[in-house]
Structure formats: structure tokens, C-alpha cells
């Protein structure tokens with residue numbers, strides 16, 4: 001049975017499938033906007049279809065269980081992940097099936113229903129719908145039962161919650177929005193698509209992992225999101241590029257957050273939220289350190305093996321080693337026990353304190369502390385302390401005394417807990433999958449969209465303007481540019497908010513990198529070569545100096561598909577400042593690139609791979625200028641670096657900013673650099689934005705109090 005309407009806004013069709021199946025067909029814009037669907041009969045089965053005309057979107061806030069095994073009204077699902085699958089059921093050719101994967105289960109109460117009930121069309125502010133069929137009634141704001149209604153269609157009417165008992169199954173549809181359908185249709189006709197005012201719930205500027213995680217998390221909550229990306233592919237520093245049969249990772253190839261256990265596998269979770277999964281290859285050695293005095297330490301995936309290797313090198317410090325890393329585990333375990341959401345959202349934060357008081361107090365205690373101070377409590381050997389500096393340098397590009405203890409613990413333990421896992425096909429696959437997932441959720445990503453300014457109206461961020469003059473508008477703007485770029489470039493000429501002044505007092509831009517992407521003949525590398533290496537040859541003092549230490553990854557050791565047969569890929573990074581490269585005539589610039597790359601190759605030949613130079617078949621050198629150009633980061637910076645000794649993570653800003661409706665996400669937000677860290681900032685940002693646009697619970701009074709408290713705490717840093 002089809003419900004006709006000249007301009008269908010919300011349309012359902014029912015058809016019977018063989019056996020005990022019923023089919024609910026969701027047309028046009030409806031799927032994500034349903035809000036809440038609850039069957040009352042646990043034995044009945046349902047399949048969900050969405051018209052191919054619609055970009056397939058996932059379900060958030062729909063309480064569904066596996067589409068093939070049927071609903072279970074006792075087990076309501078808070079979040080469901082939908083993935084497109086092969087067509088099931090005898091629906092029309094136009095319809096595609098979703099297989100619904102279950103996520104976290106949670107019994108719901110009425111309060112949660114309301115809080116979840118973004119309602120259909122809430123993001124477009126349509127949301128007004130009336131059921132018109134035999135026995136259909138609608139009430140504003142309250143639940144309504146409609147017995148044995150087999151069909152219903154929309155028409156303009158009153159918004160609110162409605163509950164339909166449909167063929168013995170109860171569907172509950174809730175909406176918070178108030179615009180009549182007529183108005184909505186009018187808006188649709190007048191071009192409610194790209195570019196119209198307030199078309200979106202959120203615009204995300206930049207498609208780095210932080211931006212994409214924020215965007216996808218919002219999209220699955222029911223928001224309509226537009227991501228604006230300057231480049232032609234997503235991912236920013238976690239992107240990829242292909243040349244001559246090689247697939248190179250733009251940035252780090254050391255991937256945290258990809259495990260299948262705990263709460264800290266944020267990449268796995270972010271992908272699953274949009275129905276994606278990536279195959280990964282476990283890395284048996286996180287990193288192989290090659291350090292002064294011929295100190296060589298392999299960080300094995302197995303914690304016991306790593307500790308055995310380290311205590312073998314420093315037997316007199318065995319107790320100190322166990323105590324330092326033991327303290328890291330205390331923090332890691334506390335982190336891993338929490339449900340990670342926005343620390344700027346009081347209902348969540350107090351809820352976590354209530355459920356896990358010891359863990360939260362542990363984290364609050366370590367929030368203002370640095371790893372170097374804690375290491376010095378237990379360890380005296382200067383060489384071992386320098387080793388811990390090198391361990392922290394990988395995390396933060398600064399030594400242990402300047403590295404927040406929470407961040408150090410996260411990295412030093414997760415590599416043994418979830419492990420380092422390389423995504424098959426390269427790191428770029430993460431961003432590609434998230435971008436696809438975003439589109440599957442009904443949101444959009446626009447490439448070659450170079451945002452030049454954030455549009456303000458009476459001090460409120462309302463849109464983004466591109467270099468070609470196009471303008472897009474949304475209720476909220478999320479900047480995945482660094483805070484320096486956001487406030488220095490995108491809001492040029494505006495007064496710098498006090499919070500940003502404070503941030504810039506505490507943090508400076510970390511230097512950029514010189515990168516060398518290489519294809520080499522495979523026979524140059526010994527057969528048991530590890531994937532990741534850190535090289536600092538003779539002098540510990542050079543650790544933090546430009547070109548002092550070398551990061552080297554050989555991802556083809558794990559995934560040979562990234563290079564032509566008989567070849568390996570080498571990704572080489574070393575810190576380098578923009579000042580070294582600016583103002584050079586083209587010829588000198590190219591010559592300097594060659595000289596610097598040559599020296600790095602010489603060092604690697606000497607320390608690791610004799611004959612490396614003669615085995616190179618492809619090479620591309622990137623300087624800080626390259627990183628600035630492609631990643632749109634001021635001075636090509638790697639992220640924030642403390643000016644002096646920081647108070648741990650205390651000074652790091654979260655996602656809200658001093659500008660109304662403007663949020664930041666990425667590595668200049670809490671907790672800092674690293675793919676998993678920016679993924680966390682994306683999760684936090686989406687939660688805070690969702691609360692502010694009415695997709696999550698919110699308490700304005702508590703909000704104001706918490707935001708003031710956090711602002712004050714930051715001034716102590």
C-alpha cells in the first residue's frame with residue numbers, strides 16, 4: 001500500500017512479507033529522522049527498507065535489533081548501526097535493505113525516549129506530521145495509540161509525539177520540531193539544499209579525523225552535517241596519496257584505537273557507528289628504538305616481553321621501571337573503564353563521577369601532572385630517564401617533563417592492551433570509510449571547498465564562506481582547523497576571545513616536519529625488519545632539535561599491497577621549522593630539500609640499512625611548506641606544544657570556544673595530537689554540539705556552571 005502525496009515529506013509503505021515479517025519502508029528523508037520506533041511484540045520480525053532515491057542513512061535513536069532476528073521489546077537498543085546490505089524481502093526494486101547491527105543495549109525509560117527523540121525532520125525543522133488513516137489520531141506532545149492501523153500518511157498538522165499501533169506492532173514516532181509541513185515544503189521548494197540559510201545542523205570545516213569523527217557522530221545522532229574540505233580527498237594528516245603504484249600515508253602510520261576490546265578503541269567505534277569496519281594487521285613491535293650508546297629497545301606488543309627487555313638493559317632499575325609503568329596502567333585502566341564523551345557536558349560528567357568515582361578521581365588527580373615528574377619519583381638512571389623522554393617525544397614531540405601523564409599513559413599502555421594495528425590498504429582508508437559513512441547517514445561532504453572565513457552574525461557563528469564566494473549556513477560551526485588558523489585566519493579581524501588568549505599564552509605551535517616518502521627495492525631490508533623505528537644516534541640532547549630524531553615506518557612490512565611487488569615503502573619524518581624553508585628562491589629550496597634528504601638517508605644507511613641509497617626507486621620530499629599548503633595548518637605545525645612546563649592537560653581547551661555556536665575539534669583541543677586523541681576530541685565535540693542543538697540531554701544551568709569552572713581551571717595551567 002503506497003501513500004500518495006504530491007510532494008512526499010514523510011511516507012511509509014507497508015507490505016507483508018512471507019511468514020511473520022512486516023516491512024516498513026522509509027522514503028525520502030525519513031530514515032534518520034524517525035526518532036524512535038518500538039515494537040511491542042517481541043516475536044514479530046521486521047525488515048527496514050529505504051528507497052534508493054534516498055541516500056541510505058543509518059538509524060540513531062531507533063530501537064531496533066537485528067533486522068533478521070526480529071525485535072525484542074525487552075531489549076531496547078540505544079544506538080543501532082545500519083549498514084547497507086543486499087536486498088532482502090520482496091520489496092520493490094527501488095528499495096534496498098539495511099542490515100541493522102546491534103550496538104550498546106540499554107533499557108530505555110520515557111525520559112530517554114524524549115531525549116533521543118530528535119524526531120523526523122528535526123534537522124530540517126520539518127517534523128510536523130499527522131497520521132491520517134482509519135483510527136489515526138494525533139496528539140501534540142503526548143503518546144498516542146492508534147489501534148491496528150495499517151497505513152498512515154503525512155499531511156500538515158501538529159507536531160509532537162505520536163505512537164502507532166500498526167498490525168500489532170507499536171511504532172512510536174516522536175518529534176520535537178514545530179514547523180508545519182506546508183512551511184517545510186515551501187522551504188524545500190525554495191532550495192533547502194546546499195547553500196540555503198540554516199540548511200544544516202552543523203558545518204565542519206576540514207575533514208581530518210577529528211572533523212570526520214565529529215561529523216559522523218552527529219550524523220548518527222540525527223543531525224544534518226556538511227563537511228567542507230579544501231583538498232580532493234578526506235583525512236588531512238591522516239590522508240593518503242598514490243604515486244607509481246605506491247599508496248603512501250600522509251602522516252603517522254602508528255595506529256592506536258583499532259582494537260576490538262575496551263572503551264579506548266575509538267577508531268573501531270567511530271567506524272562502527274557508521275556501519276564500517278576495516279580489516280587490520282596487528283603489529284608485533286610498536287616501535288624499535290635505536291638510541292645513543294647503542295641502546296636498542298624493542299617495544300613488544302606483549303607488555304611482559306617489553307618489561308623483560310627493558311629490565312634486561314637496566315637491571316638496577318627494575319623496581320623503578322615496574323612502578324613507573326605500573327602507574328601508567330592505573331591511569332589507563334581508569335580511562336578504559338569510562339564511557340568517553342564530552343567532559344564539557346555536566347550530565348555525562350556527573351553521571352560518570354557517580355558511577356565510577358575512584359576512576360574519575362584518579363583521572364582528576366593526574367590531569368595536572370606530567371610523565372617526567374612521575375618517572376623521576378621512581379627512576380634515577382639518567383639514560384633510562386632519557387629513554388622515557390624518547391617514549392614521550394613520540395607522543396608529544398616534547399620530553400617527558402612536558403608531556404601530560406594522561407596522554408603518556410594512554411599511549412604507553414594501549415600499545416600493549418589494544419595494540420598497534422595497521423589498517424589494510426593504508427591509513428587513508430579510515431578517512432575514506434568515515435566520509436562514506438557520513439554520506440550513508442544522509443549528510444554531505446564537499447571537496448575543493450576552501451573555507452576562507454567563518455560568517456558571524458551578532459557575534460554568533462552562522463556559516464562558512466569559501467574562496468569562490470559560496471556561503472553555507474548552519475546552526476553550529478565546527479572548525480577542524482587548528483585554533484591558530486581558526487582565530488587567526490578564519491576569524492581574521494575579530495577580537496581574540498579571552499580563552500584563546502589564554503591558550504596562546506600556554507601553548508605555541510609545535511614545529512612542522514620534513515617528510516620523505518620512498519619506494520625501495522625490498523632486498524635492502526633484512527627479512528625480520530620491524531615496521532616502526534625511532535632513530536637518535538649519538539647525543540640525547542639532540543632529541544628535540546630540528547632533524548635530531550628520525551621517525552621511520554615501513555608499512556609494507558605489514559601490508560605488502562601498498563607497493564608494487566618486490567618493493568617496500570619507507571615513510572620518514574623528522575622535525576623541521578618553517579623558518580628554515582621560507583623566503584628561499586625556488587632553486588635553493590629544491591637544492592636544500594635534496595641536501596637535507598640526503599643527510600637523513602646517510603644516517604639511516606649507517607644505522608639501519610646499508611645500501612639504502614642505491615635501492616631507492618621513488619622518492620618525494622615534503623617540507624613544512626608542503627604541509628602548510630596541503631593541510632592548511634599555520635606554519636605546517638604538528639600541533640600545540642607547551643611554552644613552559646605545563647600543568648599536564650589542565651590548560652588544554654575542550655571544544656567550545658568564546659564565540660557562540662563555534663566549536664573547535666582536532667589536535668589543538670583536549671587531549672592533543674595523535675589520531676586516537678583527535679578521534680576522542682571528535683567524540684567529545686559531537687556530544688557537546690548534540691546537546692546544544694537538542695539531540696542530547698542538556699542542563700543549561702549546570703552547563704554554565706561547568707563551563708565556568710573549566711574555564712577557571714584552565715587559567716591555573
Ligand SMILES: CC(C)=CCC/C(C)=C/C=C/C(C)=C/C=C/C(C)=C/C=C/C=C(C)/C=C/C=C(C)/C=C/C=C(\C)CCC=C(C)C
Nearest residue numbers: 252254360363364395407410532533551552671673674677
Ligand atoms: C573535568 C574535571 C575537572 C575532571 C574530570 C576528571 C575526568 C573524568 C577526566 C577524564 C579524562 C579523560 C577521559 C581523558 C581522556 C584522554 C585520552 C583519551 C587521551 C588520549 C590521548 C592519546 C594520545 C595523546 C595519542 C597520541 C599518539 C600519538 C601522538 C602517536 C604518534 C605517532 C607517531 C608520531 C608516529 C611515530 C612513528 C614512529 C616511531 C615511526
